[in-house]
Amino acid sequence: MKAPALSGTGIGVGYGEIEALTGVDLAVDSGELLAVLGPSGSGKTTLLHAIAGFVPLVSGSIEIDGQLVSDPVVSVPPERRNVGVVFQHHALWPHLTAVETVAFPLRRSGRGRDSLPEAAGLLERLGISHLADRFPDEMSGGEQQRVSLARALARHPVLFLFDEPTAHLDVPLRSALLEEIDRQRRSDGAAGLYATHDAGEALALADRMLLLRNGGVVQSGTPVEVYEQPVDVWAAELTGPASVLPAEVGSSIAGRQIELSGSPDGIALIRPEWTCLGGPLSGVVERVSYRGTRTEYRLRVAGGAVIVSDDGTPRLQPGDETGWDVRRAHLISRH
């Protein structure tokens, strides 16, 4: 059996007294993309830096392509890890043009004379050959990010590390770049680790996800698993809108018998799209939020509040009484 492109066991990183990461386990197979989702300060960047070899481990170990690269004693230097890093703020060298920047990793891997033409070819394939002779301060943020991506691609790594590559781009550019990342990575057959605080990006892009909070793993699984069966309220709210209602163990929610999954421990988590307007349950509209593709109503109901999703434009106003229904719910443990 082939070793995973990346595997980490009990990864711990500390800065003096502060523990930035504790006991992080992860595995990424080649061709697979793992999204690391967490709010700022949760340790995403630190995790990527540990895998790239920029920071030492205080505990645990990291293997890339079946080879031990990091543990508290061993640390293979970054240049011998065969990873391609796309930095959050691009990290383009101000004294090099785009083509020189992309040729840099080629030259380092001993491509010599062919480096420049090869780099130019890569820029052409990415459709940015017009940037070849520009310096970073002559490019827009999106252009810089593409060059930064090209530099990582030129390394032909077994593993890509993306540190919030779209964090500073506006929305249209963001989706274009995401498509590009996806296509390039798949055509190279390389594994990827994608750090982000944007749940939408992570759900859309990833084969599997890792939720990080205060340097520890909260949950991991496929996007569907993580979205539909969050382990706690925090994980639920990180991945999308959710309401919480008390449930009677194994039987009913808001007095209605429905199919319940998860641990039978008393809190039912309900995604807006698991509900609809009209039905045997009753509530009072508190707030109406028009989302474009649908409208969300926050209803005050027995036992709390619930967000109900409805197709189309708003048809109720705050204060209106309405019937509603819930098709399913996910039970989570009370802390």
Add this chain to the structure above:
Amino acid sequence: MASRTSVERLGSRGPEALGVLIVVALAAYPVGRLVVEAVGDGVADGLWRGGVGTAALNSLWTSASAASLALLAGAALALLTERFRVPGVSLMRAAIIATLVVPPFVSALSWHATYAPFGLFDDATGVSAAWLEGRVGVVAVIAVNVAPLAYLVVAAGLRSWRVPDLEWAARAAGADRTATLRLVTLPMLRPALAAGWLIGFAASLSSFGVPVVLGTPAGFETLTTRVYRAVAFAAMPDAFEEAVIMALLLAVIALAVALVADARFAVARPAPRQVRSDGRSPRRPPPGGAVGAAWVYLGLTVILPGLGLAVRALTPSVGVSAVPTNWTLGNFTAAFDSRTWEALGRSALLAVAAAVLALAAAGLLVSVRQSSGRGWDGAVLAMFALPGTALALAISLGYGRWLANTAAIILIAYVAKLLALAHRPLAASAAGVDRDLIRAARAAGASARRAWAAVSLPLMRPGLVAGGLLVFLFAVHELTMSSLLHGPGNETLAVVILDYQQLGDPTVTAALAVMLALVVGAAALLLLWLRPRRVRR
């Protein structure tokens, strides 16, 4: 009801005219007089007079060598403190910067007291450096004095890009440590290195205190010491004409260097603000022995000489062994005669007056910039870059007619030279006042004047305090201009110390130098203590 003024008058010409007046009075007019005088004397002929050419060459090569050595030391120290995890790094930074506030001639005296024959080192080990008096000593001590400047410039350069993403990007792209240093760090640092060298060169060129203490006794003359000899002793025929020509030469070289440094490397502009890295970056420990080497350097160049000077001040006379049983306070009592006390009072008064006037002028220039966009930054920088020797001679030519041998002419020179030290912090803190804060005050009902007093002024206070103290710090030990402008009966403290040195009384000189260093050190500590606390975000 808009009873008084409903519309504010915009773009009043008053302050701008005052800005022009300041620059003309302090620099343009005197330097113009210098040029006219020099041309009248025949610049070209003067340059080829034997002594002038030798002095000019000496100035050029000492400055070039000192700047190179200083850059080497400064850049190495900057790499160490900015790129590696150094235990006690703030102490090391303080020790590096400390050299900057030590008056150069005090530094020269302390090296002499430590490493010259009969110095502390000789006393303890029997080894001494006879070469200290002469060209080698001059270069070495200037280099040590200028190294902190190079350090500051290079460290600012290292801090100006995202630490350490750009270097990590190179590592991730397959470059090892040395390739990263060669291909990324050093090329990106090139502007800072060049600027560091040019600033070091300009500072070395205007150095007077070091060559007068270490060069003159050995017959080694630079432009600054030759001008001093010509003016102070009028020892040569046509002495003053020659001095004017040399002063112009100094001014031209220094301004050309400053111009290149400013145009190509943006020395005058503040370094781009560092973008904070989201991931904290633990630094690696430095290569073995580097920290030790840095402390040995600082110990031999700063700490030990300071000790040597203090011991000499306590020793009855040179040649007497410096063991504690021989120590005496006699030198201090001898040093403090009425002339010294008067000079001390005069220096303190001049320094306070210079600080107040420089702050007022700088404040005016800053407000001119806010109203008309013209900041006179270049002119202020040029005045600072002008060697004190040249500036003093120019001001003597410009105002000597009326003010010769008065303290007022010294004060004018101090304000002209040190204006930049008040201007920089003041302009920086003024730029840091967000215009929206003032708009918010106006929107909350404050008049323009009220908003200025309630918002702008408190926010600029750190700049005012820092600027004022810096001017005081440098004015209180100023030697170069004072030695050329003072008359009988209005010597400054530094001039008195130089007199004792030239009369050949090393122990009393040392006592006075220690005392001056204490005054300067106290002001520096105050500056450090009042330094604006870093604002948390």
